Amino acid sequence: MTGLSDSFQRPINYLRISVTDRCNLRCIYCMPADGVCLMSHRDILSYEEIYTIAQAAAELGINKVRLTGGEPLVRSGLPRLIQMLASIDAIDDISLTTNGTLLSGYAAELRQAGLRRVNISLDTLKPEKFEIITRSGNNLSEVLEGIEVAKSVGLNPVKINMVVMAGINDDELLDFAAKTINDGWHVRFIELMPFAGENTMPQQFISASDMRRRLELLGELEPCLPSIGNGPAKYFRFPHARGTIGFITPVSEHFCFRCNRLRLTSDGKLRPCLLAEDEIDLKQPLRSGISSAGLKQLIEQAVANKPLHHHLAEGYLPKDRPFSQVGG
Numbered sequence: 001m002t003g004l005s006d007s008f009q010r011p012i013n014y015l016r017i018s019v020t021d022r023c024n025l026r027c028i029y030c031m032p033a034d035g036v037c038l039m040s041h042r043d044i045l046s047y048e049e050i051y052t053i054a055q056a057a058a059e060l061g062i063n064k065v066r067l068t069g070g071e072p073l074v075r076s077g078l079p080r081l082i083q084m085l086a087s088i089d090a091i092d093d094i095s096l097t098t099n100g101t102l103l104s105g106y107a108a109e110l111r112q113a114g115l116r117r118v119n120i121s122l123d124t125l126k127p128e129k130f131e132i133i134t135r136s137g138n139n140l141s142e143v144l145e146g147i148e149v150a151k152s153v154g155l156n157p158v159k160i161n162m163v164v165m166a167g168i169n170d171d172e173l174l175d176f177a178a179k180t181i182n183d184g185w186h187v188r189f190i191e192l193m194p195f196a197g198e199n200t201m202p203q204q205f206i207s208a209s210d211m212r213r214r215l216e217l218l219g220e221l222e223p224c225l226p227s228i229g230n231g232p233a234k235y236f237r238f239p240h241a242r243g244t245i246g247f248i249t250p251v252s253e254h255f256c257f258r259c260n261r262l263r264l265t266s267d268g269k270l271r272p273c274l275l276a277e278d279e280i281d282l283k284q285p286l287r288s289g290i291s292s293a294g295l296k297q298l299i300e301q302a303v304a305n306k307p308l309h310h311h312l313a314e315g316y317l318p319k320d321r322p323f324s325q326v327g328g
Protein backbone atom coordinates (compact mmCIF):
# COMPACT_ATOMS: atom_id res chain seq x y z
CA MET A 1 0.00 0.00 0.00
CA THR A 2 1.53 3.30 -1.04
CA GLY A 3 -1.15 5.68 0.26
CA LEU A 4 -3.27 8.17 -1.62
CA SER A 5 -2.42 11.81 -2.08
CA ASP A 6 -4.03 14.48 -4.21
CA SER A 7 -2.58 16.96 -6.69
CA PHE A 8 -1.67 19.28 -3.82
CA GLN A 9 0.21 16.56 -1.91
CA ARG A 10 -2.49 16.23 0.73
CA PRO A 11 -2.64 12.66 2.05
CA ILE A 12 -6.16 11.25 1.63
CA ASN A 13 -7.01 8.53 4.14
CA TYR A 14 -10.59 9.27 5.22
CA LEU A 15 -13.84 8.22 3.55
CA ARG A 16 -17.18 9.59 4.75
CA ILE A 17 -19.97 7.31 3.65
CA SER A 18 -23.54 8.54 3.52
CA VAL A 19 -25.72 5.45 3.94
CA THR A 20 -29.06 7.16 3.29
CA ASP A 21 -30.53 10.46 2.13
CA ARG A 22 -33.43 10.01 4.58
CA CYS A 23 -33.64 11.72 7.93
CA ASN A 24 -36.18 11.72 10.73
CA LEU A 25 -35.46 15.41 11.43
CA ARG A 26 -35.64 18.47 9.14
CA CYS A 27 -33.00 20.80 10.60
CA ILE A 28 -33.35 24.35 9.32
CA TYR A 29 -29.68 24.66 8.29
CA CYS A 30 -29.53 21.32 6.50
CA MET A 31 -32.74 20.72 4.57
CA PRO A 32 -34.88 23.01 2.42
CA ALA A 33 -38.24 23.95 3.99
CA ASP A 34 -40.22 21.93 1.45
CA GLY A 35 -38.07 18.85 2.06
CA VAL A 36 -36.05 17.00 -0.55
CA CYS A 37 -36.97 14.56 -3.24
CA LEU A 38 -36.17 11.17 -1.73
CA MET A 39 -34.30 8.56 -3.70
CA SER A 40 -35.78 5.17 -4.33
CA HIS A 41 -34.36 2.12 -2.59
CA ARG A 42 -32.84 0.83 -5.83
CA ASP A 43 -30.90 4.08 -6.32
CA ILE A 44 -29.16 3.66 -2.99
CA LEU A 45 -26.01 1.58 -2.70
CA SER A 46 -26.51 -1.77 -1.00
CA TYR A 47 -24.30 -2.61 1.97
CA GLU A 48 -22.44 -5.07 -0.25
CA GLU A 49 -21.73 -2.30 -2.78
CA ILE A 50 -20.54 0.04 -0.01
CA TYR A 51 -18.28 -2.74 1.24
CA THR A 52 -16.79 -3.28 -2.23
CA ILE A 53 -16.01 0.43 -2.56
CA ALA A 54 -14.57 0.63 0.96
CA GLN A 55 -12.41 -2.41 0.30
CA ALA A 56 -10.99 -0.86 -2.89
CA ALA A 57 -10.47 2.46 -1.10
CA ALA A 58 -8.73 0.70 1.78
CA GLU A 59 -6.38 -1.05 -0.62
CA LEU A 60 -5.45 2.40 -1.91
CA GLY A 61 -4.78 3.86 1.54
CA ILE A 62 -8.08 4.78 3.23
CA ASN A 63 -7.96 3.69 6.86
CA LYS A 64 -10.67 5.86 8.46
CA VAL A 65 -14.36 5.60 7.72
CA ARG A 66 -17.27 7.65 9.06
CA LEU A 67 -20.89 6.74 8.45
CA THR A 68 -23.32 9.60 8.02
CA GLY A 69 -26.47 10.55 6.15
CA GLY A 70 -29.28 11.72 6.13
CA GLU A 71 -29.68 10.00 9.44
CA PRO A 72 -27.66 6.78 9.29
CA LEU A 73 -29.67 5.08 12.02
CA VAL A 74 -32.91 5.25 10.02
CA ARG A 75 -31.39 2.74 7.59
CA SER A 76 -32.06 -0.75 8.87
CA GLY A 77 -29.24 -3.14 9.65
CA LEU A 78 -26.52 -0.52 10.16
CA PRO A 79 -24.62 -2.77 12.62
CA ARG A 80 -24.26 -5.30 9.79
CA LEU A 81 -22.55 -2.69 7.61
CA ILE A 82 -20.24 -1.74 10.47
CA GLN A 83 -19.32 -5.37 10.95
CA MET A 84 -18.54 -5.70 7.24
CA LEU A 85 -16.36 -2.57 7.27
CA ALA A 86 -14.61 -3.68 10.46
CA SER A 87 -13.61 -6.90 8.70
CA ILE A 88 -11.45 -4.89 6.25
CA ASP A 89 -7.96 -5.15 7.74
CA ALA A 90 -6.69 -1.75 6.64
CA ILE A 91 -9.64 0.11 8.19
CA ASP A 92 -8.77 0.82 11.78
CA ASP A 93 -11.20 3.58 12.70
CA ILE A 94 -14.96 3.47 12.18
CA SER A 95 -17.09 6.31 13.46
CA LEU A 96 -20.65 7.57 13.09
CA THR A 97 -22.36 10.96 12.87
CA THR A 98 -25.95 10.85 14.08
CA ASN A 99 -28.68 13.11 15.40
CA GLY A 100 -28.85 10.73 18.36
CA THR A 101 -32.62 10.25 18.39
CA LEU A 102 -32.35 6.49 17.79
CA LEU A 103 -28.96 5.93 19.37
CA SER A 104 -29.92 4.57 22.77
CA GLY A 105 -31.55 1.53 21.18
CA TYR A 106 -28.59 0.76 18.89
CA ALA A 107 -25.48 1.88 20.77
CA ALA A 108 -24.57 -1.49 22.30
CA GLU A 109 -25.06 -3.36 19.03
CA LEU A 110 -23.08 -0.75 17.10
CA ARG A 111 -20.22 -0.93 19.58
CA GLN A 112 -20.19 -4.70 19.38
CA ALA A 113 -20.13 -4.54 15.58
CA GLY A 114 -16.92 -2.47 15.65
CA LEU A 115 -17.97 1.15 15.99
CA ARG A 116 -15.38 3.09 17.98
CA ARG A 117 -16.80 6.54 18.49
CA VAL A 118 -19.70 8.75 17.71
CA ASN A 119 -20.48 12.39 16.94
CA ILE A 120 -23.93 13.53 17.95
CA SER A 121 -25.47 16.64 16.45
CA LEU A 122 -27.29 18.62 19.10
CA ASP A 123 -28.00 22.33 18.77
CA THR A 124 -30.06 23.09 21.85
CA LEU A 125 -30.81 21.80 25.34
CA LYS A 126 -34.32 23.31 25.29
CA PRO A 127 -37.21 21.10 24.13
CA GLU A 128 -39.21 23.92 22.52
CA LYS A 129 -36.20 25.13 20.58
CA PHE A 130 -35.31 21.58 19.56
CA GLU A 131 -38.68 21.41 17.88
CA ILE A 132 -38.07 24.68 16.03
CA ILE A 133 -34.55 23.86 14.84
CA THR A 134 -35.35 20.30 13.79
CA ARG A 135 -38.76 21.33 12.41
CA SER A 136 -40.16 18.10 13.74
CA GLY A 137 -38.50 16.59 16.73
CA ASN A 138 -40.09 16.51 20.13
CA ASN A 139 -37.50 13.95 21.14
CA LEU A 140 -34.70 15.93 22.77
CA SER A 141 -34.87 13.59 25.77
CA GLU A 142 -34.08 10.65 23.46
CA VAL A 143 -30.97 12.41 22.19
CA LEU A 144 -29.83 13.10 25.75
CA GLU A 145 -30.44 9.46 26.62
CA GLY A 146 -28.52 8.43 23.48
CA ILE A 147 -25.51 10.42 24.69
CA GLU A 148 -25.52 8.63 28.04
CA VAL A 149 -26.03 5.17 26.58
CA ALA A 150 -23.29 5.75 23.99
CA LYS A 151 -20.85 6.59 26.78
CA SER A 152 -21.97 3.66 28.91
CA VAL A 153 -21.34 1.08 26.17
CA GLY A 154 -17.81 2.38 25.66
CA LEU A 155 -18.10 4.55 22.56
CA ASN A 156 -15.24 6.95 23.07
CA PRO A 157 -15.10 9.79 22.57
CA VAL A 158 -18.71 10.91 22.28
CA LYS A 159 -18.56 14.36 20.70
CA ILE A 160 -21.44 16.80 20.59
CA ASN A 161 -21.66 19.00 17.50
CA MET A 162 -23.59 22.25 17.81
CA VAL A 163 -24.22 24.48 14.80
CA VAL A 164 -24.32 27.95 16.35
CA MET A 165 -26.87 30.42 14.96
CA ALA A 166 -27.32 34.02 16.11
CA GLY A 167 -30.77 34.70 17.50
CA ILE A 168 -31.62 30.99 17.45
CA ASN A 169 -29.35 29.09 19.81
CA ASP A 170 -26.38 31.36 20.55
CA ASP A 171 -27.93 32.11 23.95
CA GLU A 172 -26.99 28.52 24.85
CA LEU A 173 -23.25 28.76 24.15
CA LEU A 174 -22.46 29.01 27.85
CA ASP A 175 -24.86 26.16 28.74
CA PHE A 176 -23.06 23.84 26.32
CA ALA A 177 -19.69 25.04 27.57
CA ALA A 178 -20.75 24.37 31.16
CA LYS A 179 -21.45 20.76 30.13
CA THR A 180 -17.71 20.35 29.39
CA ILE A 181 -16.99 21.36 32.98
CA ASN A 182 -19.81 19.64 34.83
CA ASP A 183 -20.50 16.55 32.74
CA GLY A 184 -17.27 15.99 30.81
CA TRP A 185 -18.92 16.57 27.44
CA HIS A 186 -16.75 17.11 24.38
CA VAL A 187 -18.55 19.91 22.55
CA ARG A 188 -17.66 21.24 19.12
CA PHE A 189 -19.10 24.53 17.99
CA ILE A 190 -19.58 24.65 14.24
CA GLU A 191 -19.87 27.77 12.13
CA LEU A 192 -23.06 27.89 10.13
CA MET A 193 -22.39 27.23 6.45
CA PRO A 194 -24.71 28.74 3.86
CA PHE A 195 -26.31 26.33 1.42
CA ALA A 196 -28.29 26.82 -1.74
CA GLY A 197 -31.71 25.77 -0.40
CA GLU A 198 -31.33 28.61 2.12
CA ASN A 199 -33.46 28.64 5.27
CA THR A 200 -30.86 30.34 7.40
CA MET A 201 -29.66 33.88 6.81
CA PRO A 202 -26.23 35.51 6.67
CA GLN A 203 -27.02 37.51 9.81
CA GLN A 204 -27.37 34.21 11.71
CA PHE A 205 -23.69 33.46 11.14
CA ILE A 206 -21.38 33.75 14.15
CA SER A 207 -17.65 33.31 13.72
CA ALA A 208 -15.71 31.00 16.01
CA SER A 209 -13.70 33.95 17.30
CA ASP A 210 -16.93 35.64 18.42
CA MET A 211 -18.08 32.40 20.06
CA ARG A 212 -14.77 32.13 21.85
CA ARG A 213 -14.95 35.70 23.16
CA ARG A 214 -18.38 34.93 24.63
CA LEU A 215 -17.28 31.61 26.12
CA GLU A 216 -14.35 33.19 27.91
CA LEU A 217 -16.86 34.77 30.29
CA LEU A 218 -16.70 31.35 31.96
CA GLY A 219 -12.91 31.35 32.26
CA GLU A 220 -9.80 31.18 30.15
CA LEU A 221 -9.76 28.57 27.40
CA GLU A 222 -6.51 26.63 27.29
CA PRO A 223 -5.47 25.04 23.97
CA CYS A 224 -5.37 21.25 24.12
CA LEU A 225 -4.99 18.29 21.80
CA PRO A 226 -7.96 16.30 20.50
CA SER A 227 -8.62 13.05 22.36
CA ILE A 228 -8.53 11.17 19.06
CA GLY A 229 -8.32 11.92 15.36
CA ASN A 230 -6.90 14.87 13.50
CA GLY A 231 -10.13 16.42 12.25
CA PRO A 232 -10.75 20.04 11.43
CA ALA A 233 -11.52 21.30 14.97
CA LYS A 234 -9.19 23.35 17.14
CA TYR A 235 -9.50 22.21 20.77
CA PHE A 236 -9.50 24.00 24.10
CA ARG A 237 -10.57 23.32 27.64
CA PHE A 238 -11.49 25.29 30.70
CA PRO A 239 -9.10 24.75 33.63
CA HIS A 240 -10.05 21.49 35.42
CA ALA A 241 -12.77 20.60 32.90
CA ARG A 242 -12.90 16.91 31.96
CA GLY A 243 -14.44 17.73 28.62
CA THR A 244 -13.14 19.80 25.74
CA ILE A 245 -14.38 22.57 23.47
CA GLY A 246 -13.67 22.48 19.76
CA PHE A 247 -14.27 25.08 17.08
CA ILE A 248 -14.91 24.11 13.49
CA THR A 249 -14.45 27.05 11.16
CA PRO A 250 -15.42 26.15 7.60
CA VAL A 251 -16.31 29.78 6.87
CA SER A 252 -14.02 32.12 8.84
CA GLU A 253 -10.86 30.03 8.51
CA HIS A 254 -11.20 27.12 6.14
CA PHE A 255 -9.12 24.04 6.79
CA CYS A 256 -9.00 22.77 3.20
CA PHE A 257 -5.19 22.78 3.20
CA ARG A 258 -5.28 19.74 5.45
CA CYS A 259 -8.42 18.10 4.11
CA ASN A 260 -7.89 14.34 3.99
CA ARG A 261 -11.44 13.34 2.92
CA LEU A 262 -13.49 11.84 0.18
CA ARG A 263 -17.27 11.53 0.44
CA LEU A 264 -19.41 8.73 -0.90
CA THR A 265 -23.06 9.74 -1.35
CA SER A 266 -25.81 7.22 -0.69
CA ASP A 267 -26.49 6.98 -4.43
CA GLY A 268 -22.91 6.01 -5.13
CA LYS A 269 -21.20 9.23 -6.20
CA LEU A 270 -17.69 9.90 -4.98
CA ARG A 271 -17.42 13.57 -4.11
CA PRO A 272 -13.98 15.06 -3.60
CA CYS A 273 -15.26 18.16 -1.75
CA LEU A 274 -18.41 18.85 0.30
CA LEU A 275 -18.64 22.33 -1.18
CA ALA A 276 -18.04 21.59 -4.86
CA GLU A 277 -20.44 19.88 -7.25
CA ASP A 278 -17.91 17.64 -8.95
CA GLU A 279 -18.70 13.92 -8.45
CA ILE A 280 -17.65 10.62 -9.98
CA ASP A 281 -20.27 7.92 -10.32
CA LEU A 282 -19.28 4.54 -8.90
CA LYS A 283 -22.72 2.92 -8.80
CA GLN A 284 -23.28 2.31 -12.51
CA PRO A 285 -19.75 1.00 -13.13
CA LEU A 286 -20.17 -1.24 -10.07
CA ARG A 287 -23.51 -2.56 -11.30
CA SER A 288 -22.00 -3.15 -14.73
CA GLY A 289 -19.33 -5.38 -13.23
CA ILE A 290 -16.30 -3.08 -13.11
CA SER A 291 -13.11 -4.79 -11.94
CA SER A 292 -11.44 -3.91 -8.66
CA ALA A 293 -8.63 -2.26 -10.65
CA GLY A 294 -11.19 -0.17 -12.56
CA LEU A 295 -12.89 0.87 -9.34
CA LYS A 296 -9.57 1.93 -7.86
CA GLN A 297 -8.85 4.02 -10.95
CA LEU A 298 -12.13 5.90 -10.43
CA ILE A 299 -11.27 6.50 -6.78
CA GLU A 300 -7.85 7.80 -7.78
CA GLN A 301 -9.49 10.07 -10.33
CA ALA A 302 -11.74 11.55 -7.59
CA VAL A 303 -8.67 12.15 -5.45
CA ALA A 304 -6.92 13.84 -8.36
CA ASN A 305 -9.99 16.06 -8.82
CA LYS A 306 -9.93 17.41 -5.27
CA PRO A 307 -9.96 21.21 -5.46
CA LEU A 308 -7.37 23.17 -3.51
CA HIS A 309 -10.06 24.81 -1.40
CA HIS A 310 -13.74 25.67 -1.40
CA HIS A 311 -15.00 29.00 -2.73
CA LEU A 312 -17.49 30.15 -0.08
CA ALA A 313 -15.53 33.39 0.33
CA GLU A 314 -16.20 34.24 -3.33
CA GLY A 315 -19.89 33.47 -2.83
CA TYR A 316 -19.80 30.09 -4.57
CA LEU A 317 -22.30 27.54 -3.22
CA PRO A 318 -22.91 24.09 -4.64
CA LYS A 319 -26.49 23.95 -5.88
CA ASP A 320 -26.83 20.29 -6.72
CA ARG A 321 -27.68 18.83 -3.32
CA PRO A 322 -28.48 19.98 0.20
CA PHE A 323 -26.14 18.80 2.98
CA SER A 324 -28.63 16.13 3.96
CA GLN A 325 -27.89 14.42 0.63
CA VAL A 326 -24.13 14.80 0.60
CA GLY A 327 -23.58 13.67 4.16
CA GLY A 328 -22.30 16.61 6.18
Ligand code: SAM
Nearest residue numbers: 029030069070071097098099121192193323328
Ligand atom coordinates in the same frame (compact mmCIF):
# COMPACT_ATOMS: atom_id res chain seq x y z
N1 SAM B 1 -28.18 13.10 10.63
C1 SAM B 1 -26.84 13.09 11.10
C2 SAM B 1 -26.63 14.18 12.11
O1 SAM B 1 -27.57 14.92 12.39
O2 SAM B 1 -25.52 14.26 12.64
C3 SAM B 1 -25.77 13.14 10.03
C4 SAM B 1 -25.94 14.07 8.88
S1 SAM B 1 -25.81 15.78 9.24
C5 SAM B 1 -25.93 16.42 7.59
C6 SAM B 1 -24.12 15.91 9.62
C7 SAM B 1 -23.60 17.20 10.15
O3 SAM B 1 -23.72 18.22 9.20
C8 SAM B 1 -24.28 17.66 11.41
O4 SAM B 1 -23.34 17.72 12.46
C9 SAM B 1 -24.77 19.04 11.07
O5 SAM B 1 -24.62 19.81 12.18
C10 SAM B 1 -23.86 19.44 9.91
N2 SAM B 1 -24.47 20.47 9.05
C11 SAM B 1 -25.50 20.31 8.21
N3 SAM B 1 -25.82 21.47 7.63
C12 SAM B 1 -24.94 22.40 8.09
C13 SAM B 1 -24.75 23.80 7.86
N4 SAM B 1 -25.54 24.50 7.04
N5 SAM B 1 -23.75 24.42 8.52
C14 SAM B 1 -22.95 23.74 9.36
N6 SAM B 1 -23.09 22.42 9.62
C15 SAM B 1 -24.07 21.76 8.99
